[in-house]
Amino acid sequence: MHDHGSQEGMKYRDSNQYKVLLIGNPNVGKSALFGLLTGTYVTVSNYPGTTVEVTYGNAWLNKARTLVIDTPGVNSLVPMSEDEKVTRDMLLSDRADVVVQVADTKNLRRGLLITLQLAEMTVPFILDLNMDDEARSRGIVIDQEKLSALLGIEVVKTVAIRRSGIDKLLKGVQHPRPSQVKVQYDAAIEGAIRDISSLLPEANISRRAIALMVLSGDESLKGWLHANLQDHVVADIEEIRQATQSKFNNSLGYLINQRRMKKADELLDEVLSLHEAGKGSAIAFNVGRWSMHPVYGLPILLAVLYLVYQFVGVLGAGTAVGFLEETVFGEYLNPWMTKIVHFLIPVPFIQELLIGDYGIFTMALTYAIAIVLPIVGFFFIAFSLLEDSGYLPRLAVMVNKVFKIMGLNGKAVLPMILGLGCDTMATLTTRILETKKERILVTLLLALGVPCSAQLGVILGLVSGLSGLATFIWLGTLVAMMLLVGYLAAKIIPGDPSDFVLELPPIRIPQFSNILIKTLARVQWYLKEAVPLFILGTFILFIGHKVGALAYIQKITDPIVVNFLGLPSRAAEAFVIGFLRRDYGAAGLFMLSREGLLDPIQIVVSLTVMTLFVPCIANFFMMVKERGTRTALYMAAFIFPFAFIVGGALNWLLRALQVEL
Numbered sequence: 001m002h003d004h005g006s007q008e009g010m011k012y013r014d015s016n017q018y019k020v021l022l023i024g025n026p027n028v029g030k031s032a033l034f035g036l037l038t039g040t041y042v043t044v045s046n047y048p049g050t051t052v053e054v055t056y057g058n059a060w061l062n063k064a065r066t067l068v069i070d071t072p073g074v075n076s077l078v079p080m081s082e083d084e085k086v087t088r089d090m091l092l093s094d095r096a097d098v099v100v101q102v103a104d105t106k107n108l109r110r111g112l113l114i115t116l117q118l119a120e121m122t123v124p125f126i127l128d129l130n131m132d133d134e135a136r137s138r139g140i141v142i143d144q145e146k147l148s149a150l151l152g153i154e155v156v157k158t159v160a161i162r163r164s165g166i167d168k169l170l171k172g173v174q175h176p177r178p179s180q181v182k183v184q185y186d187a188a189i190e191g192a193i194r195d196i197s198s199l200l201p202e203a204n205i206s207r208r209a210i211a212l213m214v215l216s217g218d219e220s221l222k223g224w225l226h227a228n229l230q231d232h233v234v235a236d237i238e239e240i241r242q243a244t245q246s247k248f249n250n251s252l253g254y255l256i257n258q259r260r261m262k263k264a265d266e267l268l269d270e271v272l273s274l275h276e277a278g279k280g281s282a283i284a285f286n287v288g289r290w291s292m293h294p295v296y297g298l299p300i301l302l303a304v305l306y307l308v309y310q311f312v313g314v315l316g317a318g319t320a321v322g323f324l325e326e327t328v329f330g331e332y333l334n335p336w337m338t339k340i341v342h343f344l345i346p347v348p349f350i351q352e353l354l355i356g357d358y359g360i361f362t363m364a365l366t367y368a369i370a371i372v373l374p375i376v377g378f379f380f381i382a383f384s385l386l387e388d389s390g391y392l393p394r395l396a397v398m399v400n401k402v403f404k405i406m407g408l409n410g411k412a413v414l415p416m417i418l419g420l421g422c423d424t425m426a427t428l429t430t431r432i433l434e435t436k437k438e439r440i441l442v443t444l445l446l447a448l449g450v451p452c453s454a455q456l457g458v459i460l461g462l463v464s465g466l467s468g469l470a471t472f473i474w475l476g477t478l479v480a481m482m483l484l485v486g487y488l489a490a491k492i493i494p495g496d497p498s499d500f501v502l503e504l505p506p507i508r509i510p511q512f513s514n515i516l517i518k519t520l521a522r523v524q525w526y527l528k529e530a531v532p533l534f535i536l537g538t539f540i541l542f543i544g545h546k547v548g549a550l551a552y553i554q555k556i557t558d559p560i561v562v563n564f565l566g567l568p569s570r571a572a573e574a575f576v577i578g579f580l581r582r583d584y585g586a587a588g589l590f591m592l593s594r595e596g597l598l599d600p601i602q603i604v605v606s607l608t609v610m611t612l613f614v615p616c617i618a619n620f621f622m623m624v625k626e627r628g629t630r631t632a633l634y635m636a637a638f639i640f641p642f643a644f645i646v647g648g649a650l651n652w653l654l655r656a657l658q659v660e661l
Helices: 006-014 030-038 082-093 105-121 132-137 144-151 166-173 187-197 207-215 219-228 231-245 252-271 279-290 297-344 348-355 360-389 391-398 400-404 410-419 423-432 436-449 453-463 468-492 512-546 549-564 571-578 582-594 600-612 617-627 629-656
Strands: 018-024 042-046 053-061 064-070 098-104 125-130 140-142 155-157 272-274
Touching: 018 030, 018 053, 018 082, 018 105, 030 053, 030 064, 030 098, 082 219, 098 105, 098 166, 105 125, 105 132, 105 140, 105 207, 105 252, 125 132, 125 144, 125 166, 132 140, 144 155, 144 252, 155 166, 187 207, 187 231, 187 252, 207 219, 207 231, 207 252, 219 231, 231 252, 252 272, 279 297, 297 348, 297 360, 297 391, 297 453, 348 360, 348 512, 360 391, 360 453, 360 512, 360 582, 391 400, 391 410, 400 410, 410 423, 410 436, 423 436, 423 617, 436 468, 436 600, 436 617, 436 629, 453 468, 453 582, 453 600, 468 600, 468 629, 512 549, 512 571, 512 582, 549 571, 549 629, 571 582, 571 600, 582 600, 600 629, 617 629
Parallel strands: 018 064, 018 098, 098 125, 125 155
Antiparallel strands: 042 053, 053 064, 140 272
């Protein structure tokens, strides 16, 4: 199982066992291959000095215990993001016995760019052409023998999710060798490579590769250069780079990359043949194309949202919650527990703690298992289907123009969609964004207006009993506030946006086994992470009730909650406990609604405030870890009053206009 403690990862890194490094573009099936090689036991830990997680696992290859390392996906080994820097550093500082480059067969041009960089590094590697079935379904066939001869390395074909070709891959791993292919650059650049190489120390990768990184303007290499060379030598290297740059109008990085791309195209021309694609593939291709279109993509998005709403909001929050809460817990478990506790524990205080209004069984477990778990489970299934179908990256392309309003590009939609699963994990994934400005902006928007799966599930359950207008007002207010805050924050936060480059996986029918594994893993995470916090939250409410703190909080918050937001006094409990778990707060509102204490306007106002509310404590700590304490506190100090101001304004507007919901 995954272990997020870093000690295990450090133990792996420090070992002298045989090392296999998996490298490749994002979405090429590296993780699937890693799972096949290592089985189930893996450990995930942060790479030293970074927040980037690297996955380690043990495998038996060639009758020897082997350390397999799954590196972050990269588009180039000249780093543009922290993920790419970590992968480059693992090659530079932590030499592997063999590198397995995993490439997407149908997008081989991008894979060959990394192949050429690995060749320049003179590291021993093999090339795995994965997803060969998808390439063939599109009529793409690669001559692997010819490619192997041109590169001078082992080339194998696999379909990792079906275990196809794994035996050939394991044989290939035993015969890694540096590639013989060479990219020839302009004479002035070649001269600079020779001059810089003569000043560089020995390293795990070739001096030529390091010289090319320097010429490409790789700022992340400066630390390594200063650690291994005297300052005046580093200054001499920079002088050579600047002198070479002065001979060209375009940047050296651009020229070097163009030459590599030209070489990749030459190789591709030699080995690629196109045949007529299958009918199913053509349909999938068209659906994928339409889903990115600014006009046709909208009805597809609305259809997807409607299906998710029906599945999660109606089936999950309605049918499943009704059965568990009213039948399983209401008629059987809670009455039985009440009898058992009264019989076994005659102490009134403990009885109340376990089965009272704020009881561990009657409140915490009823909320966590009967209300939130079925909703979360259904949402996880829906999310896994969207994830595996290849739809989410296409949504990123479709919303790119909208995100530009906020100084972001479409890639930012991916952490936000992940935020619908868990804001804490989504905050961690903001590192896929290239600039600090984008990472801060997306962290702010995640904390402000993206409800996590458990909270969203409960919200869908609440709005399922309201009119379409009520749902539209709640969602419209959220979107408008996020666009407004994003637009203003983009003006205030310094920095430039990055270019929009995104790998598009094919549209495919999700595999049942994958959906099952992902859903079970996420439900297990929910039970392990969320249920203890529900119990803690209920205990805090119980103690607060006993010492009179809840009544006091209700009293001092009444002017805001009752007078300004127009909500019943008990809603204060939901907001207080919402900081521990936002879904717990939403579940509190759900119960108030079930008891008939909230009218439709109050439901819309309370849900708007709860969604815009300061994120749960786990997400807040992740914000501190990723963005720093000061930035996280600034965000919280803005979000908290902003949520109440928007809620109060919405309440006043709906009442003044006498809107019927």
